[in-house]
Amino acid sequence: MVGKSWISKGLTHLVLLIGVVISVFPFYWLAVMSTNTTSQILHFPPKLIFGNQLWINLKHVFANIDFLQGFTNTLIVAVISVVGTLFFCSLAGFTFAKFKFPGRNFLFVSLLITMMIPSQISFIPSFIVMAKIGWVNSYQSLIVPGLANAFGIFWIRQYCDGSVPDELLEAGRLDGCNQFRLYWNIAIPILRPALAFLGIFTFIGVYNDYLWPLVVINNPDRFTLQVVLSQLNGIYNTDYGMVMAGTLLATVPLIIIFFIFSRNFISGIADGAVKD
Amino acid sequence: MKEALGTNTNVLPVKKRSLWSEIWKNRVSYLFISPFYILFLIFGLFPILFSLYLAFHSWTGLGEMKFVGLAQFKYLLTEPDFWHSVGNTFAIWFISTIPMLFFALVIAFLLNLPLLKFRGIYRTLFFVTNVTSIVAVAIIFQSIFNNNYGLVNYFLSLFGVDPVKWLDNSVLVKFVLASMVVWRFTGYNAIIYLAGLQSIPQTLYEAATIDGANRRQTFFHITIPLLRPVILFTVIMTTIGSMQLFTEPQVLLGDSGGVGGAGMTLSLYMYNQAFIQSQFGYASAVSWALFIIIGLFSLINWKFVQRF
Numbered sequence: 001m002v003g004k005s006w007i008s009k010g011l012t013h014l015v016l017l018i019g020v021v022i023s024v025f026p027f028y029w030l031a032v033m034s035t036n037t038t039s040q041i042l043h044f045p046p047k048l049i050f051g052n053q054l055w056i057n058l059k060h061v062f063a064n065i066d067f068l069q070g071f072t073n074t075l076i077v078a079v080i081s082v083v084g085t086l087f088f089c090s091l092a093g094f095t096f097a098k099f100k101f102p103g104r105n106f107l108f109v110s111l112l113i114t115m116m117i118p119s120q121i122s123f124i125p126s127f128i129v130m131a132k133i134g135w136v137n138s139y140q141s142l143i144v145p146g147l148a149n150a151f152g153i154f155w156i157r158q159y160c161d162g163s164v165p166d167e168l169l170e171a172g173r174l175d176g177c178n179q180f181r182l183y184w185n186i187a188i189p190i191l192r193p194a195l196a197f198l199g200i201f202t203f204i205g206v207y208n209d210y211l212w213p214l215v216v217i218n219n220p221d222r223f224t225l226q227v228v229l230s231q232l233n234g235i236y237n238t239d240y241g242m243v244m245a246g247t248l249l250a251t252v253p254l255i256i257i258f259f260i261f262s263r264n265f266i267s268g269i270a271d272g273a274v275k276d
Numbered sequence: 277m278k279e280a281l282g283t284n285t286n287v288l289p290v291k292k293r294s295l296w297s298e299i300w301k302n303r304v305s306y307l308f309i310s311p312f313y314i315l316f317l318i319f320g321l322f323p324i325l326f327s328l329y330l331a332f333h334s335w336t337g338l339g340e341m342k343f344v345g346l347a348q349f350k351y352l353l354t355e356p357d358f359w360h361s362v363g364n365t366f367a368i369w370f371i372s373t374i375p376m377l378f379f380a381l382v383i384a385f386l387l388n389l390p391l392l393k394f395r396g397i398y399r400t401l402f403f404v405t406n407v408t409s410i411v412a413v414a415i416i417f418q419s420i421f422n423n424n425y426g427l428v429n430y431f432l433s434l435f436g437v438d439p440v441k442w443l444d445n446s447v448l449v450k451f452v453l454a455s456m457v458v459w460r461f462t463g464y465n466a467i468i469y470l471a472g473l474q475s476i477p478q479t480l481y482e483a484a485t486i487d488g489a490n491r492r493q494t495f496f497h498i499t500i501p502l503l504r505p506v507i508l509f510t511v512i513m514t515t516i517g518s519m520q521l522f523t524e525p526q527v528l529l530g531d532s533g534g535v536g537g538a539g540m541t542l543s544l545y546m547y548n549q550a551f552i553q554s555q556f557g558y559a560s561a562v563s564w565a566l567f568i569i570i571g572l573f574s575l576i577n578w579k580f581v582q583r584f
Contacts, residue, residue: 012389013393015386016383016386016398019379019462020398023401023402023404024401024404026413026416026417027404029416029419029420030412041419041425042424043425044430046425091311092308094308095308095309099302099305101298101305101306102298102299102302107309107313114316117320118567118570119520120520120543121324121563121564121566121567122319122323122327123323123550123563124327124559124560124563125323125324125326125327125330126319126323127551128323128337129318129322129326145315145319147311148311148312150312150316179304179305179308183308204407208409208410208411210411210523211522211543215547229409230411230526230527233411233414233415233418244416247412247415250409250412251409251412254409255404258403258407262403262404265403266400266403267471269403269464269467269468270467270470270471273510274471274472274475
């Protein structure tokens with residue numbers, strides 16, 4: 001009996017480890033390629049271990065493409081998006097959770113329905129709207145449309161429902177807090193874990209977004225990191241070492257952020273899906 | 277009659293006034309939720325309606341729009357490239373979804389085993405693929421499946437197999453695209469299944485065991501039925517995501533969708549028509565076709581999963 005459970009435990013870990021290797025290997029391979037010369041990568045047999053060319057490959061990246069500008073653009077868009085999303089979504093989510101007003105249910109259900117509309121249906125006209133209001137090539141075009149999004153409001157409302165006690169709000173009201181005060185001084189501190197998740201979720205989404213920035217930004221000075229990366233791959237695809245070093249550089253910051261917040265982030269994703 | 281009208285006019289304004297005063301009283305609430313609705317009107321609803329309008333007009337982005345009625349939808353139905361992209365999209369969906377959700381279920385069951393060590397580390401390492409940008413994933417997979425010097429071809433060469441043109445072969449390239457989807461989303465779906473499994477109350481299993489049910493019976497009569505909503509969720513999300521597949525083929529194969537357009541998906545086709553060919557009207561018709569396909573196909577999948 002003891003032997004049998006030992007075997008089944010071993011088998012479980014074996015299967016999981018195979019999965020982990022498949023998950024992690026592409027990152028390893030990316031790092032290996034970034035540290036080798038192109039001829040070492042394309043050689044048969046290829047070099048399967050780390051080399052010492054990372055610095056030279058990175059220098060080529062910076063010499064050929066404005067990587068820093070792309071990174072700066074992404075960072076500006078991501079940070080403003082996160083701050084704005086947290087504010088507008090938590091304000092609306094809190095209001096939906098804790099205040100009764102005529103039409104509340106209708107408004108909330110219609111908000112949920114908009115989540116099911118595939119974004120690509122409005123894609124072309126959204127671009128035309130941006131062109132008409134002169135927002136093509138602007139940061140706003142990447143920030144504003146997502147600021148108060150249905151998922152974020154839904155998420156905060158769900159969390160608020162269960163965690164912000166009505167008695168506390170009542171006490172605040174007696175102390176003369178107006179509705180914004182109740183939100184800012186009472187709800188926000190309690191909502192912090194939900195805000196942390198929504199913030200990371202938004203950051204990762206904006207950081208990785210590709211199709212919309214590809215369409216709405218034509219000026220290389222405003223390219224986001226993912227567009228820069230795709231350009232790097234498209235134009236210089238003969239210099240593997242360089243393309244891979246650029247890809248590594250673009251990928252690492254997000255992976256670090258993910259590892260730091262992974263617990264909160266993963267349980268947030270799981271809750272969001274299961275509680276629906 | 278007159279009297280009834282009279283009472284009506286007496287009652288209605290009072291009711292109306294109280295509704296309006298109720299709305300006025302809650303004006304701050306409306307203000308706080310308004311940003312979403314304002315943004316949705318400008319960047320959601322208006323574009324959707326405009327897209328419908330455009331679908332009935334021929335427009336290259338410059339100059340006058342010309343009303344053409346259903347002509348663009350008729351053209352679409354006879355356009356071989358459109359149907360080719362529909363076929364490609366469904367093929368990639370089919371190749372990726374079934375193995376992905378199967379692997380995800382297996383991983384979730386294993387991660388849910390009691391007393392499993394390193395559960396948190398496993399979760400993180402399975403999920404990390406999902407936070408990696410698709411552009412980066414496409415670049416890495418491009419090198420792994422390179423036609424000549426790719427890693428996969430190298431390993432095949434160790435067994436005496438000649439290099440396979442993964443990216444040029446119309447069937448194999450779909451497997452490459454599907455493998456990217458599977459790699460990026462298996463961990464994500466596993467985490468969702470795991471949460472679903474953990475939300476099943478342990479007491480149900482205990483009660484069933486006391487009643488003499490074996491593990492197979494509890495699996496088919498407790499686990500699967502209670503997991504059904506979660507499976508439904510993942511199937512629908514996967515369907516919606518797969519039908520909109522764009523970045524993988526665009527970065528891996530370019531705007532053309534590769535040799536013979538074998539990797540041309542519906543979204544890439546729409547993108548090409550709009551932003552390369554400047555056929556904004558026709559591309560809008562394509563986007564409505566995409567919308568209808570997503571709606572119908574999600575519905576079919578929903579019915580299919582519910583039958584189990």
